[in-house]
Amino acid sequence: MPSFFTHDRKYKHEDISKAVQKECCLRKNISDKIAEIYLALYSQENIEFWDSSQRCGLKSFMEHKWDIEWFGDAQWDNGQGYVDCAFHATITIAPIKGRINEPELEKMLSKNAFLSEEIISQYFKDSLLEYLDKNFENYCTYDDYYPPVGEDSEAEDYTEDWCKDHGFELIAFEGKGSTDDYEPRHRKWH
Numbered sequence: 001m002p003s004f005f006t007h008d009r010k011y012k013h014e015d016i017s018k019a020v021q022k023e024c025c026l027r028k029n030i031s032d033k034i035a036e037i038y039l040a041l042y043s044q045e046n047i048e049f050w051d052s053s054q055r056c057g058l059k060s061f062m063e064h065k066w067d068i069e070w071f072g073d074a075q076w077d078n079g080q081g082y083v084d085c086a087f088h089a090t091i092t093i094a095p096i097k098g099r100i101n102e103p104e105l106e107k108m109l110s111k112n113a114f115l116s117e118e119i120i121s122q123y124f125k126d127s128l129l130e131y132l133d134k135n136f137e138n139y140c141t142y143d144d145y146y147p148p149v150g151e152d153s154e155a156e157d158y159t160e161d162w163c164k165d166h167g168f169e170l171i172a173f174e175g176k177g178s179t180d181d182y183e184p185r186h187r188k189w190h
Contacts, residue, residue: 013039054113061120065094065171068125070132072155074140081183085140085150089175091128091159099167124166131162150177 011019016035020026026034040046072087105123109115135158140150156173163170 055109057114057116057118057120058109060117062095062097062100064117064121065092066121066125067092068128070129070155070175072132072136072153074137076140078144083183084180085136085153085177086179087136087150087153087155087175087177089132089155089159089173091173091175092171093128093159093163093168094171095124096167096169101167124168127166128159128162132158150179153177 013032013035016038017028017031020031020034021028024031068091070087070089070091072085072089074085076083076085105120108119108123132155136153136155139153155175155177156170159173160170162168
């Protein structure tokens with residue numbers, strides 16, 4: 001497509017078709033079809049549609065609550081033995097309008113203003129799960145001398161902290177932790 005068409009959209013079908021024939025050495029029936037596509041693509045109606053569709057995925061994302069399931073696991077190991085810790089939680093969160101301030105999301109939206117609701121929700125889900133995994137791992141491996149108790153994990157508090165930092169409201173948190181028995185690494189048989 002000749003570049004001058006992208007700057008001035010006042011051309012008529014016939015003018016565009018002739019220019020395409022001349023610049024691209026195409027037959028008239030082909031250049032007519034290209035002219036139709038150009039006129040449809042750069043029509044005022046199409047431009048208004050795409051302008052109004054920008055950030056529609058974010059707008060839709062902001063209107064929903066999100067259910068997230070988290071399975072945390074970690075292992076405390078003192079060199080002589082280990083304890084497996086686990087935590088399972090069902091979390092419901094909702095974005096607070098006007099409170100989401102996420103530089104990485106803004107970068108993503110500046111590259112593609114048409115990101116879907118699914119991509120945005122997956123971004124925040126991954127962020128929350130990574131945050132919970134890291135904190136659960138830290139909780140379980142914090143003390144070298146005393147094994148952790150999975151039931152005492154502060155996963156709900158960590159979820160609330162993440163929500164505050166990312167502009168969400170914690171609607172519901174149901175979770176339960178568990179800890180296996182201490183397993184020594186070496187056993188002496190008598």
